[in-house]
Amino acid sequence: MTARWMVGVLVGATAFLAGCGTKAGTHLVDYNAKGAHVQEKKAGEDGRYTLHLGEQPSVTYMVKKGETLGFRKTGSSSVQAFAGDNPSVDLSHDEARGAYWKFDQKLPK
Helix, strand or coil: CCHHHHHHHHHHHHHHHHCCCCCCCCEEEECCCCCCCEEEEECCCCEEEEEEECCEEEEEEEECCCCEEEEEEEECCEEEEEECCCCCEEEEHHHHCCCEEEEEEECCC
């Protein structure tokens, strides 16, 4: 087997597994104060997603696959955390530092 063939197999396997959904405990999107105005990602699974502020979980929402979760700057010192159609959470810039959305649990079918 050549090295190129092995790399191709590994890339293909990784792409296949990445499409199989989000694993519990995965950080989905982290707030980056220096980043774009809106930072978001789509939910990979129907399930429970929690907003963490530092080490503490803050808000937990049910989100459907394909809905967006993330952060948007609403002013020079304020940020909104959002998840699907749920109410957004207003945060000060200081509260938002280190904040992230985490996938907790897939909903049973």
